[in-house]
Amino acid sequence: MSAKTLKIGTTFLVLGLAFAGLMYSTLSEGTEYYKHVDEVMTNPAQWEGKRLQLHGFVVDKSILRRPDTMDYKFQVQSNGKVIPVRYSGVVPDTFKDGAEVVLKGRLGPDGFTVDPNGVMAKCPSKYNPDAPTGKAGS
Amino acid sequence: MATLGTSLLLATFVVASYAFAASVAGGRRRSRRLVESGVGAFYLTAALMTVASGIIVHAFVTGDFAIKYVQHYSDSAQPLAYKFASYWGGLDGSIMFWVFLLSVFGTIAVSTNRERHRELIPYVVATIAATEMFFIFIMVVNNDQFDTFLTQVPADGKGLNPLLQNFYMAIHPPSLYTGFVAMTIPYAFGIAALVTGHLDDSWLRAVRRWTMIGWLFLTFGLTLGMLWAYEELGWGGFWGWDPVENAGLLPWFTATAFLHSVMVQERRGMLRVWNVTLVIVTFFLTIFGTFMTRSGVVQSVHAFGEDRWLMTLFSIFMVVILTFSFGLVIYRLPLLKSRHELDSWVSREAAFLANNWILLFSAFFVLFATMFPTLTEAITGERLTVGPPFFNKWMLPIGLILLVLTGVAPLLAWRKSTVSNLVQSFTWPISATLVTGATVYALGIRVWASGICFALCAFVTVTILQEFIRGAEVRKGATGTDIFTAMIGLVGRSRRRYGGYIVHLGIVLMFLGFAGQGYKQDEQLLLKPGQQSTVAGFTIHHNALTVTSDDQKQMITGQVTVSRGGKTLGEMAPAKWFFNKHEQEPTSEVAIRRGPGEDLYIVLAGYDVQTQTATYAVTINPLINWIWLGFGVLAFGTGLALLPESAFAFATLKVPGGAVTTGLVLLLVLLPGVARAQGTGQTVSPVQRSELRREMEGQLMCMCGCRAPMNNCPMGPSCHGLQEQQPKLEAYIAQGMNREQIKAAFVQEYGEQVLLEPPNRGFNRLAWLFPYLMGAAGAAVIAVVAWRWSRKEEQPAPGAATPQTPATADDAKMRERLNDELRDLD
Numbered sequence: 001m002s003a004k005t006l007k008i009g010t011t012f013l014v015l016g017l018a019f020a021g022l023m024y025s026t027l028s029e030g031t032e033y034y035k036h037v038d039e040v041m042t043n044p045a046q047w048e049g050k051r052l053q054l055h056g057f058v059v060d061k062s063i064l065r066r067p068d069t070m071d072y073k074f075q076v077q078s079n080g081k082v083i084p085v086r087y088s089g090v091v092p093d094t095f096k097d098g099a100e101v102v103l104k105g106r107l108g109p110d111g112f113t114v115d116p117n118g119v120m121a122k123c124p125s126k127y128n129p130d131a132p133t134g135k136a137g138s
Numbered sequence: 139m140a141t142l143g144t145s146l147l148l149a150t151f152v153v154a155s156y157a158f159a160a161s162v163a164g165g166r167r168r169s170r171r172l173v174e175s176g177v178g179a180f181y182l183t184a185a186l187m188t189v190a191s192g193i194i195v196h197a198f199v200t201g202d203f204a205i206k207y208v209q210h211y212s213d214s215a216q217p218l219a220y221k222f223a224s225y226w227g228g229l230d231g232s233i234m235f236w237v238f239l240l241s242v243f244g245t246i247a248v249s250t251n252r253e254r255h256r257e258l259i260p261y262v263v264a265t266i267a268a269t270e271m272f273f274i275f276i277m278v279v280n281n282d283q284f285d286t287f288l289t290q291v292p293a294d295g296k297g298l299n300p301l302l303q304n305f306y307m308a309i310h311p312p313s314l315y316t317g318f319v320a321m322t323i324p325y326a327f328g329i330a331a332l333v334t335g336h337l338d339d340s341w342l343r344a345v346r347r348w349t350m351i352g353w354l355f356l357t358f359g360l361t362l363g364m365l366w367a368y369e370e371l372g373w374g375g376f377w378g379w380d381p382v383e384n385a386g387l388l389p390w391f392t393a394t395a396f397l398h399s400v401m402v403q404e405r406r407g408m409l410r411v412w413n414v415t416l417v418i419v420t421f422f423l424t425i426f427g428t429f430m431t432r433s434g435v436v437q438s439v440h441a442f443g444e445d446r447w448l449m450t451l452f453s454i455f456m457v458v459i460l461t462f463s464f465g466l467v468i469y470r471l472p473l474l475k476s477r478h479e480l481d482s483w484v485s486r487e488a489a490f491l492a493n494n495w496i497l498l499f500s501a502f503f504v505l506f507a508t509m510f511p512t513l514t515e516a517i518t519g520e521r522l523t524v525g526p527p528f529f530n531k532w533m534l535p536i537g538l539i540l541l542v543l544t545g546v547a548p549l550l551a552w553r554k555s556t557v558s559n560l561v562q563s564f565t566w567p568i569s570a571t572l573v574t575g576a577t578v579y580a581l582g583i584r585v586w587a588s589g590i591c592f593a594l595c596a597f598v599t600v601t602i603l604q605e606f607i608r609g610a611e612v613r614k615g616a617t618g619t620d621i622f623t624a625m626i627g628l629v630g631r632s633r634r635r636y637g638g639y640i641v642h643l644g645i646v647l648m649f650l651g652f653a654g655q656g657y658k659q660d661e662q663l664l665l666k667p668g669q670q671s672t673v674a675g676f677t678i679h680h681n682a683l684t685v686t687s688d689d690q691k692q693m694i695t696g697q698v699t700v701s702r703g704g705k706t707l708g709e710m711a712p713a714k715w716f717f718n719k720h721e722q723e724p725t726s727e728v729a730i731r732r733g734p735g736e737d738l739y740i741v742l743a744g745y746d747v748q749t750q751t752a753t754y755a756v757t758i759n760p761l762i763n764w765i766w767l768g769f770g771v772l773a774f775g776t777g778l779a780l781l782p783e784s785a786f787a788f789a790t791l792k793v794p795g796g797a798v799t800t801g802l803v804l805l806l807v808l809l810p811g812v813a814r815a816q817g818t819g820q821t822v823s824p825v826q827r828s829e830l831r832r833e834m835e836g837q838l839m840c841m842c843g844c845r846a847p848m849n850n851c852p853m854g855p856s857c858h859g860l861q862e863q864q865p866k867l868e869a870y871i872a873q874g875m876n877r878e879q880i881k882a883a884f885v886q887e888y889g890e891q892v893l894l895e896p897p898n899r900g901f902n903r904l905a906w907l908f909p910y911l912m913g914a915a916g917a918a919v920i921a922v923v924a925w926r927w928s929r930k931e932e933q934p935a936p937g938a939a940t941p942q943t944p945a946t947a948d949d950a951k952m953r954e955r956l957n958d959e960l961r962d963l964d
Contacts, residue, residue, distance in 0.1 A: 019499075026528060026531055026532065027524070027528070029528075030524045030525065030527060030528030030531070031510075031522045031523065031524055031528075032522065032523050032524070032525065033520060033521070033522055033523075034511060034521035034522065034523045035521070053523055068664060068666075068751070069664065070662060070664060070744070070753060089662060090662055090741075090743035090744065090753060090755050091743075091744070093714065093723065093724045093725070093726065094722065094723060104525075117373070
């Protein structure tokens with residue numbers, strides 16, 4: 001192996017390791033688990049304190065708003081499991097009873113606390129609402 | 139009509155297959171006639187796709203709701219402009235639009251390069267035809283846009299998603315697609331060069347121009363996407379690292395890398411494998427981006443739905459592309475040897491190399507992070523996501539390093555820079571950086587990333603200015619003119635180089651805007667009528683909440699008075715619109731008060747009609763307008779670089795002039811400023827319009843030049859024509875004039891043309907005519923091609939002889955052009 005290949009090889013190795021290390025360390029802070037309500041509720045203790053993106057549906061007539069504030073309390077469910085949720089801030093236009101939502105936040109002993117601006121509601125009709133999904137289908 | 143459409147698609151598929159087969163066979167057997175017929179068939183696909191597009195546009199305009207696609211994405215009340223936009227509003231249409239663009243671009247590329255790169259043409263045609271075949275195959279078997287309802291035909295359509303009914307959204311997808319599709323052309327030339335082994339640097343010339351065009355459209359598309367997100371989505375930002383946005387960004391990175399590294403190859407004969415690889419990767423990423431957004435492989439708020447069948451098809455196609463392309467590269471490695479080695483790390487080629495690595499790294503980082511949820515789910519079964527903070531954490535330093543390189547690279551000499559020329563070049567830029575940095579620090583700006591960014595912006599700007607001034611000085615000395623003439627002459631002389639600098643200047647402006655995001659502030663206010671609150675010096679006074687409606691929608695508008703330091707700045711009216719048939723998805727109409735320093739951005743986030751209470755989300759976005767302005771500068775620079783090699787060629791219209799592109803793009807950039815200035819204070823008064831007024835607005839033309847009736851002017855309420863005409867109309871109505879009197883009064887003032895009788899006049903007629911014109915144009919092309927074919931069949935001799943003459947004539951022209959370009963490289 002010539003000196004040049006060795007040099008190039010070492011450079012790549014060092015850079016690669018540095019990137020991998022940086023990536024690993026930032027990833028662990030940056031990642032969030034994407035979970036459905038029922039998945040979380042089978043073992044809530046395991047998920048407490050972790051950053052979560054919680055997928056579920058708003059329980060009908062569960063949305064409560066403290067008058068003259070932007071504090072909300074509501075419940076989300078999926079497959080029969082329910083979590084109470086607290087949130088303070090602006091909700092998206094499509095946030096209403098039965099809406100499919102993804103909530104960013106943390107699970108605590110008394111329910112799920114959503115980060116500021118952490119409510120994302122999926123459009124009832126998607127970009128491509130109920131398009132013909134083709135013969136092979138999904 | 140729908141049956142005709144489907145059969146046209148099938149016909150296109152057959153013709154494309156023929157073009158593919160004939161070209162490959164012709165290329166291998168060196169049969170001129172086969173190649174010619176392949177090219178003819180290739181042109182024919184463009185004609186067929188044009189007719190098919192004409193049919194679907196016709197169906198949209200006439201409201202042929204028997205076609206499922208039309209029924210899904212439009213309704214009869216939709217403004218005409220958006221009926222056009224509905225063409226690409228859904229999955230099937232977007233694929234068809236893709237093929238349409240590809241066939242047209244392919245035709246342009248082949249016909250302009252036919253004589254210059256004769257040996258490459260068969261394989262260029264084959265590659266593009268194969269890509270077309272893939273997309274048409276998808277359409278024919280799975281996503282036929284011309285699918286009809288078999289049983290009951292609905293009376294009206296569902297309407298285009300209201301979020302998409304926005305000026306930018308109407309032009310953002312076509313622009314992005316144009317960019318994507320244009321990247322197919324370089325790839326086709328690259329593959330052709332690899333297959334034939336004509337790997338000298340001549341193929342790069344054809345490729346470079348198309349990459350530049352594609353790059354410009356890609357940038358335009360991305361910028362429009364940002365504008366759309368900013369104005370329509372109402373979350374106060376413009377870029378959220380959503381998979382769909384990232385899909386457009388990935389090929390942008392690699393195309394940018396290519397545009398830089400291609401210079402190293404032209405100049406020094408290095409990086410040849412690398413350049414071919416970049417072309418392939420860029421094309422691959424456009425297909426991958428389409429795959430990502432169309433197949434539902436990553437979840438996104440605005441991705442199209444999930445579709446396993448599409449996923450499989452795309453996966454196969456992508457694997458084929460990768461194996462085939464890189465197989466060819468490996469096969470041709472001996473021909474791709476570098477002619478030189480890197481002399482020094484302090485050289486321009488080294489800076490370009492660093493820039494390439496970083497851009498490529500950015501592409502792979504974004505790709506990795508976008509695919510991260512899918513990857514983790516596949517590997518561990520747990521779906522882990524990464525959010526925008528993760529992207530920002532990485533992309534911020536990367537962006538800053540790129541900015542440094544933007545400034546450094548032009549200062550370094552090719553091959554090796556000496557210490558004395560380093561000192562000479564860097565004195566001014568570095569002093570400027572230090573001064574700016576110190577000023578920023580002294581002003582008490584403490585967001586480190588933004589502070590560094592400001593200092594670097596100064597660095598790059600001074601570098602560019604220094605380059606301009608130095609060049610002009612030299613030229614002044616040589617030609618003896620004044621400095622400005624010298625500068626214009628300089629730019630005219632080496633358009634690519636100075637165009638490139640102007641592009642860099644645009645990038646600097648955009649970075650200024652990005653840096654401003656470091657000082658973004660937002661606040662949420664809950665206000666009762668008469669209450670007010672202050673955000674960053676702006677006092678927001680909530681007056682009332684109004685409910686109004688028109689044919690298409692219901693509007694809830696918050697009436698706000700904004701003042702600063704006791705001085706009233708104006709009224710703002712953030713609103714929520716509930717489009718008919720989409721009541722469940724109201725859209726937020728953001729009120730924006732624009733300024734060079736900052737934007738005041740108000741969204742009506744919540745409301746209670748009973749108590750007249752409103753919740754406003756208020757965002758202060760510093761420096762954001764510099765991003766849009768930066769794009770304008772960038773487009774201008776690219777246009778300059780794209781100008782044909784000799785200014786005389788431009789006059790003879792040999793190549794589509796870059797000036798046209800620039801002009802168009804600038805126009806488009808300027809238009810939205812006018813069209814969407816709805817937030818700048820003067821907003822529509824929410825007064826219910828009287829019956830008479832509404833009728834008259836439908837019958838009188840807006841005189842701003844749009845040729846649309848007053849109630850349908852594409853420029854919106856802030857149009858200068860409307861602002862002049864509406865008060866007059868109101869005044870006439872107030873005076874108790876009847877219809878005829880009002881009309882007469884308007885005719886007296888504006889002439890006969892102000893009268894507009896829909897639907898068969900003015901703008902509308904043009905629109906009705908459009909599909910027929912398209913159809914006719916397509917038919918004409920078919921006829922010409924057919925005629926030429928038949929003629930060639932009969933007399934093969936002249937067919938072989940005629941190309942001889944232009945070829946020799948071209949040679950001289952070509953040599954001249956070559957010389958010109960070589961000089962340009964300096």
